[in-house]
């Protein structure tokens with residue numbers, strides 16, 4: 331599957347990553363169809379989010395199906 335990763339400020343890549351696996355009874359696996367770009371993603375991209383470590387896969391506002 332593909333994921334967008336911010337490697338460092340102002341540098342992102344689209345990369346192939348391993349599909350996540352369900353490991354707990356409370357986990358779900360969602361087939362992501364769309365991802366919003368949040369303000370916090372923009373701060374991560376610009377290197378202005380003091381709580382974010384890099385590299386980081388961004389895109390936490392998702393819509394998909396089970």
Ligand SMILES: [Zn+2]
Pocket residue numbers: 368369370390391
């Ligand atoms: Zn957000």
